[in-house]
Amino acid sequence: MFELLGIPPQALFGQLLLGLINGSFYALLSLGLAVIFGLLNIINFSHGAQYMMGAFVAWMGLTWLGIPYWGALVIVPLVVGTTGVVIERLMISKLYHLDHLYGLLLTFGLALIIQGLFRNGFGVSGLPYSIPSQLSGGTNLGFMFLPNYRAWVVVASLIVCFGTWFAIERTRLGAYLRAATENPTLVGAFGINVPRMITLTYGFGVALAAFAGVLAAPIYSVNPNMGADLIIVVFAVVVIGGMGSILGAILTGFGLGIVEGLTKVFYPEASSVAIFVIMAIVLLFKPAGLFGRTA
Amino acid sequence: MADAARKLDTSSSALAVRDLQAWYDESHILHGINFDVAPGEVVTLLGRNGAGKTTTLRAIMGLIAKRAGAVQFEGRELIALPARTIARLGIAFCPEERGIFSALSVDENLMLPPVIKPGGLSRDDVLTMFPNLRERLSSQGTKLSGGEQQMLAIARILRTGAKFLLLDEPTEGLAPVIVQQIGRTLATLKNQGFTIVLVEQNFHFAASVADRHYVVEQGRVIDMIPNTEIQTNLGKLHAYLGV
Numbered sequence: 406m407f408e409l410l411g412i413p414p415q416a417l418f419g420q421l422l423l424g425l426i427n428g429s430f431y432a433l434l435s436l437g438l439a440v441i442f443g444l445l446n447i448i449n450f451s452h453g454a455q456y457m458m459g460a461f462v463a464w465m466g467l468t469w470l471g472i473p474y475w476g477a478l479v480i481v482p483l484v485v486g487t488t489g490v491v492i493e494r495l496m497i498s499k500l501y502h503l504d505h506l507y508g509l510l511l512t513f514g515l516a517l518i519i520q521g522l523f524r525n526g527f528g529v530s531g532l533p534y535s536i537p538s539q540l541s542g543g544t545n546l547g548f549m550f551l552p553n554y555r556a557w558v559v560v561a562s563l564i565v566c567f568g569t570w571f572a573i574e575r576t577r578l579g580a581y582l583r584a585a586t587e588n589p590t591l592v593g594a595f596g597i598n599v600p601r602m603i604t605l606t607y608g609f610g611v612a613l614a615a616f617a618g619v620l621a622a623p624i625y626s627v628n629p630n631m632g633a634d635l636i637i638v639v640f641a642v643v644v645i646g647g648m649g650s651i652l653g654a655i656l657t658g659f660g661l662g663i664v665e666g667l668t669k670v671f672y673p674e675a676s677s678v679a680i681f682v683i684m685a686i687v688l689l690f691k692p693a694g695l696f697g698r699t700a
Numbered sequence: 701m702a703d704a705a706r707k708l709d710t711s712s713s714a715l716a717v718r719d720l721q722a723w724y725d726e727s728h729i730l731h732g733i734n735f736d737v738a739p740g741e742v743v744t745l746l747g748r749n750g751a752g753k754t755t756t757l758r759a760i761m762g763l764i765a766k767r768a769g770a771v772q773f774e775g776r777e778l779i780a781l782p783a784r785t786i787a788r789l790g791i792a793f794c795p796e797e798r799g800i801f802s803a804l805s806v807d808e809n810l811m812l813p814p815v816i817k818p819g820g821l822s823r824d825d826v827l828t829m830f831p832n833l834r835e836r837l838s839s840q841g842t843k844l845s846g847g848e849q850q851m852l853a854i855a856r857i858l859r860t861g862a863k864f865l866l867l868d869e870p871t872e873g874l875a876p877v878i879v880q881q882i883g884r885t886l887a888t889l890k891n892q893g894f895t896i897v898l899v900e901q902n903f904h905f906a907a908s909v910a911d912r913h914y915v916v917e918q919g920r921v922i923d924m925i926p927n928t929e930i931q932t933n934l935g936k937l938h939a940y941l942g943v
């Protein structure tokens with residue numbers, strides 16, 4: 406058995422995989438935050454709660470309606486995204502003429518309410534959601550054992566992240582979004598319905614969070630605090646990557662997941678703070694973040 | 701003059717503006733703008749800095765929240781409509797600051813405004829009209845020179861099918877050859893049946909392309925001079941414009 410710097414390869418690759426999995430969630434969630442921030446200029450503090458809703462709605466769909474995992478992957482983002490659309494129409498849209506801080510406070514308050522409701526309804530012990538049968542088990546790669554579901558999470562996140570990147574950076578619809586991010590007034594003067602675009606963009610960002618929630622359900626137990634714990638790290642990821650950069654959010658998400666995993670191998674004591682230390686260093690030298698545009 | 705304009709029959713106008721008022725927050729900027737534009741005409745708004753020319757175009761386009769009066773376009777009242785609806789009725793706007801998007805390539809900038817009715821220029825027509833743009837299609841929009849950005853700003857609204865153009869100082873800060881090129885473009889557009897409201901500071905340019913000139917001062921239209929009578933009114937115009 407070969408060893409790397411005294412680290413058994415199983416441990417190294419195991420932690421790398423764990424880092425990639427965490428990175429998959431960081432990337433999906435910070436991507437949603439970046440898309441929302443780009444156009445709406447608000448930091449969506451309810452993002453973690455909406456991720457948690459994704460996991461819960463998947464659980465409800467399976468338990469109450471018999472909707473299997475694969476159906477949930479499509480239906481849940483639509484359902485939770487729709488709640489986002491309603492929230493934007495009824496509440497967030499009323500705040501655009503005020504300071505951005507109000508949007509932040511509103512979404513923060515919403516997060517507390519949503520989490521409170523789920524805690525009341527389901528308790529905090531967590532609900533099980535089993536891995537779909539097609540993805541149970543794993544593959545022996547020789548140097549490590551790769552659980553199939555975890556591999557799927559990484560692949561699914563990569564596909565959705567880069568699909569979103571492509572849609573925003575390379576398509577006509579994406580050009581509308583980028584233009585409206587830069588100068589919504591002029592885009593409106595060309596006859597494009599910018600308020601509707603803002604609503605749908607928020608819905609899409611929320612749907613991304615919900616998609617991450619469905620992916621997470623079989624790995625982590627479905628519980629009302631799952632989003633609150635994760636979102637703190639995701640905000641640090643966003644700060645490191647730079648607000649509003651699509652590619653930056655994706656690359657930073659995966660990159661920091663891996664860095665965190667490696668820290669667990671080489672210096673486990675620091676693993677829980679590694680991302681925050683990086684955040685502090687980045688803030689010192691590049692306050693706008695690694696990929697951020699300075700206004 | 702204001703009364704005479706008010707009595708004008710608006711039914712034959714492409715655009716009829718009556719007693720248009722506009723405010724930025726509490727400051728009252730337009731105090732009753734009156735003018736008409738006939739179909740196929742090129743009309744200028746002349747006036748000193750801060751007279752309210754840009755504000756007039758923005759108010760017509762629905763870009764100023766607090767506005768009052770009447771703006772009739774092809775018989776429809778626009779004063780209460782949002783900008784996107786006004787655009788969809790067939791008015792295209794080219795802002796003073798040009799509004800080229802830095803997050804978009806030249807090509808994406810060109811293709812951004814949606815086609816709102818048939819009869820606009822094709823992408824190829826537009827690129828034939830502005831050959832400089834063809835070689836720069838994949839560049840970042842804001843990497844173009846000032847003149848090229850101005851051409852792009854005009855080019856992109858010609859595709860939409862809107863035949864009524866509001867152009868805010870398209871020659872501002874540009875070299876004489878480029879000003880000439882834009883002049884030729886406007887003449888071509890007029891021949892193709894476009895109707896144009898042009899805000900200008902460059903009086904000689906205005907005289908070379910327009911049918912009539914409205915003089916704006918302190919938020920009011922204070923005079924109208926047909927281009928054919930411009931020579932006999934030079935003294936008056938110089939006094940208005942302080943040139």
Ligand SMILES: Nc1ncnc2c1ncn2[C@@H]1O[C@H](COP(=O)(O)OP(=O)(O)OP(=O)(O)O)[C@@H](O)[C@H]1O
Nearest residue numbers: 724727729747748749750751752753754755756901
């Ligand atoms: N966003 C704004 N907020 C407050 N006041 C404004 C704003 N924009 C313009 N103004 C004021 O409105 C008046 C008219 O401005 P406007 O831009 O319409 O003038 P203009 O005739 O286009 O001038 P220029 O030839 O310099 O472009 C000016 O006094 C200006 O200071």
Ligand SMILES: [Mg+2]
Nearest residue numbers: 753754755796
């Ligand atoms: Mg102006």
